[in-house]
Amino acid sequence: MEKSAENKIIQDLLPQEFGKQGKIWVIGLLAVCALGAFAYGRQLYYGLEVTGLRDYVSWGIYISNFVFFVAISLVGSLITAVLRLTNVHWSTPLTRIAEIIAVSAITFASLIIIVDMGRPERFYNLFLHGRLQSPIIWDVIVITTYFFISLLLLYFPLLPDLKIMIAFKERNGKWLQKLYEILGSFWKNKPAQFKITNKAINILSISIIPVAFAIHTVTSWLFATTYRPGWDSTNFGAYFISGAFLVGSGGVLIAMYVFRTHYKLEKYITDDHFDRMGKVVVLLALLYLYFNVNEFLVPAFKMKKSEEEHLLGLFTGEFAPVFWFAIFTAMIIPIGILLFKKGRRPKAAFIAGILVVVGSWFKRYLIVTPTLLHPFLPMHDVPANYKHYFPTWEEWSIAGGSLAGALLVITFFARIFPIIPIHETIIETESHENN
Amino acid sequence: MKTNDNSRREFLATSLLTGAALVGCGTKSPFIPDEVADVKPSGEMVKLLSVDGEIIEVDKAFLKPIPEMPNVTNDEARIGIPGKKFAMVIDLSRCKNLKKCQSACNHMHHIHPGQNWIKVYPMQEADHTAPYWQPTTCMHCDEPPCVKVCPVDATFKRKDGAVLIDSDRCVGCRFCMAACPYSTRVFNWEEPKVEKELAAIPYNCETSVPQKKGTVGKCDFCPDMVRQGSLPHCVSACPNGVFFFGDILEDTVTNGSETFRFSDLIRDKAGYRLMEDLGTKPSVYYLPPVNRNFPFENHEIEEKKD
Numbered sequence: 001m002e003k004s005a006e007n008k009i010i011q012d013l014l015p016q017e018f019g020k021q022g023k024i025w026v027i028g029l030l031a032v033c034a035l036g037a038f039a040y041g042r043q044l045y046y047g048l049e050v051t052g053l054r055d056y057v058s059w060g061i062y063i064s065n066f067v068f069f070v071a072i073s074l075v076g077s078l079i080t081a082v083l084r085l086t087n088v089h090w091s092t093p094l095t096r097i098a099e100i101i102a103v104s105a106i107t108f109a110s111l112i113i114i115v116d117m118g119r120p121e122r123f124y125n126l127f128l129h130g131r132l133q134s135p136i137i138w139d140v141i142v143i144t145t146y147f148f149i150s151l152l153l154l155y156f157p158l159l160p161d162l163k164i165m166i167a168f169k170e171r172n173g174k175w176l177q178k179l180y181e182i183l184g185s186f187w188k189n190k191p192a193q194f195k196i197t198n199k200a201i202n203i204l205s206i207s208i209i210p211v212a213f214a215i216h217t218v219t220s221w222l223f224a225t226t227y228r229p230g231w232d233s234t235n236f237g238a239y240f241i242s243g244a245f246l247v248g249s250g251g252v253l254i255a256m257y258v259f260r261t262h263y264k265l266e267k268y269i270t271d272d273h274f275d276r277m278g279k280v281v282v283l284l285a286l287l288y289l290y291f292n293v294n295e296f297l298v299p300a301f302k303m304k305k306s307e308e309e310h311l312l313g314l315f316t317g318e319f320a321p322v323f324w325f326a327i328f329t330a331m332i333i334p335i336g337i338l339l340f341k342k343g344r345r346p347k348a349a350f351i352a353g354i355l356v357v358v359g360s361w362f363k364r365y366l367i368v369t370p371t372l373l374h375p376f377l378p379m380h381d382v383p384a385n386y387k388h389y390f391p392t393w394e395e396w397s398i399a400g401g402s403l404a405g406a407l408l409v410i411t412f413f414a415r416i417f418p419i420i421p422i423h424e425t426i427i428e429t430e431s432h433e434n435n
Numbered sequence: 436m437k438t439n440d441n442s443r444r445e446f447l448a449t450s451l452l453t454g455a456a457l458v459g460c461g462t463k464s465p466f467i468p469d470e471v472a473d474v475k476p477s478g479e480m481v482k483l484l485s486v487d488g489e490i491i492e493v494d495k496a497f498l499k500p501i502p503e504m505p506n507v508t509n510d511e512a513r514i515g516i517p518g519k520k521f522a523m524v525i526d527l528s529r530c531k532n533l534k535k536c537q538s539a540c541n542h543m544h545h546i547h548p549g550q551n552w553i554k555v556y557p558m559q560e561a562d563h564t565a566p567y568w569q570p571t572t573c574m575h576c577d578e579p580p581c582v583k584v585c586p587v588d589a590t591f592k593r594k595d596g597a598v599l600i601d602s603d604r605c606v607g608c609r610f611c612m613a614a615c616p617y618s619t620r621v622f623n624w625e626e627p628k629v630e631k632e633l634a635a636i637p638y639n640c641e642t643s644v645p646q647k648k649g650t651v652g653k654c655d656f657c658p659d660m661v662r663q664g665s666l667p668h669c670v671s672a673c674p675n676g677v678f679f680f681g682d683i684l685e686d687t688v689t690n691g692s693e694t695f696r697f698s699d700l701i702r703d704k705a706g707y708r709l710m711e712d713l714g715t716k717p718s719v720y721y722l723p724p725v726n727r728n729f730p731f732e733n734h735e736i737e738e739k740k741d
Binding site for chain 2: 054058226
């Protein structure tokens with residue numbers, strides 16, 4: 001490949017400073033995070049009293065946000081591992097986007113679960129007195145493992161890019177240059193180094209698949225290991241995993257579009273990428289729809305007494321608007337858009353991605369809360385406000401702050417590192433030309 | 436305290452004791468029994484919490500240890516009372532929703548206003564079946580779902596059958612509340628509203644007092660009362676003798692005035708347990724609401740209608 005073509009790729013893909021839009025975006029996110037931090041300060045001082053949670057609905061949007069974060073983080077394993085191992089090459093420019101979504105989401109999943117604890121300062125008890133039969137301990141183990149594997153899968157492919165970036169000393173400025181050198185100055189593009197990292201990436205790609213399945217299956221077991229109607233389901237593991245791949249892929253569609261338009265990457269994230277990614281999302285949406293039919297139709301056919309109140313609440317009762325909103329926005333409308341070639345063009349696919357992610361957030365809310373409002377024994381001998389749940393402003397702020405925080409991590413990552421792998425793009429282009 | 440003897444060992448022991456006493460409350464430890472019959476008032480008053488939950492003032496010189504209140508360590512409280520297996524029998528034919536059980540329990544455990552460890556449910560299984568009152572405590576299951584899911588062993592099952600909570604260890608994840616099918620657990624959403632003196636005493640798994648912010652609470656079968664040879668507060672508070680408490684190994688249960696052979700009572704009155712199909716194996720048995728002492732009158736519903 002010609003040197004000039006290579007330089008063009010490098011110039012196109014090097015991280016860029018925030019423009020005016022970028023600065024407004026960052027300040028906006030920081031403001032939301034600050035509000036969340038303030039609300040959490042209040043919660044630490046007054047206790048979980050400041051939330052809308054009470055004895056019956058003891059898990060609310062913190063937990064549904066946790067499930068959402070764990071779900072969206074699964075996409076890292078799908079794009080980097082599953083597609084890599086099946087020798088799919090078109091997804092190469094998307095791997096880093098998927099992996100940073102995974103790392104940032106799993107980080108905030110851990111944070112939001114600490115926010116939900118009544119005694120966060122006793123977190124160390126999980127290590128001091130941890131008991132292996134509790135699904136929470138399984139979750140702690142697999143989420144920690146997933147976090148580190150994802151971090152390494154982000155880092156290893158970054159090494160050749162770090163070498164490229166270190167060469168641009170003046171452009172980088174003092175701090176970034178120092179950061180790049182700390183992270184990657186040992187990388188010399190030696191064949192032996194490539195050999196060893198490729199091997200490591202292969203091992204990580206294989207091992208992350210069972211771990212990814214484990215994090216979301218175990219998360220589903222936090223519910224499925226109880227007796228409650230709506231949670232007591234053997235379908236839950238597969239139902240959660242399929243939903244997780246769906247929301248993660250929807251997130252990738254959004255990120256692709258935003259990075260492409262903002263950084264002018266039309267040459268690297270092409271219309272073809274949207275077309276293919278759109279097909280992935282439609283397949284996953286159909287799969288998730290299938291599991292939803294299983295999850296609701298089978299118990300609804302029998303209408304056992306304990307399930308009846310819960311199911312009717314979702315279908316026609318109190319939660320019906322949210323339920324049908326979630327089913328339509330997360331699955332049916334995106335399927336309708338993405339099944340058609342026109343719908344897989346960048347803008348339409350972007351809108352479908354937004355629908356998937358928003359619908360999926362509400363879907364998680366519906367998995368957690370309505371079940372708790374239908375206990376086996378009727379709600380009784382409690383103050384009137386214990387029988388309903390609506391999140392308080394503190395909860396919305398904290399949940400919003402965590403979402404903003406995750407976006408902030410992705411934003412800063414794209415500012416500091418090339419969001420599309422430079423080295424791999426050069427290699428791919430070369431192999432294309434040789435063919 | 437004698438300090439005249441100069442043997443090395445005693446010197447060490449006494450200095451330790453004196454140290455402890457100094458840290459505690461002055462030179463004279465109230466916990467060492469005083470053999471001298473005539474106690475002279477020291478003039479120094481101490482605030483105490485009476486058994487009725489009231490704050491009283493007593494001269495320090497009159498303080499004596501209470502032998503029937505053994506100091507149970509956390510380790511002992513986790514094992515339980517040796518040779519016992521507690522059970523409760525709730526006779527639904529005697530309950531008329533007086534809720535004396537509830538108020539006694541709330542009072543003795545200083546439960547947050549509005550929350551209850553004992554609930555009295557108006558039950559009616561189907562349209563044409565008879566309504567009845569069903570008091571529920573913690574079921575103290577032999578296969579407790581709450582204990583299974585607790586990540587830190589803060590809620591635990593004892594050999595004597597009681598399921599208790601260590602509020603000094605609980606991290607407040609509320610997984611136990613989601614796991615319990617009997618909705619028996621409550622959470623301290625805010626700082627418990629108890630007197631300063633009470634809040635300052637160390638938490639005891641057997642009394643479940645004082646409740647702590649950000650942790651879970653529930654009925655504990657009052658093992659502190661049992662250790663003293665008394666009955667749980669709900670049992671002694673009920674004027675209708677609804678609650679029977681006892682030991683399955685001794686095969687006896689009592690409500691204070693009547694005592695039955697547990698196996699006879701369950702056989703003769705067709706005792707059963709709640710949600711048997713879940714496999715939780717509760718320690719609380721129910722006698723069906725037949726041949727009732729009182730008609731079912733639900734004033735709560737009537738009040739709502741008015």
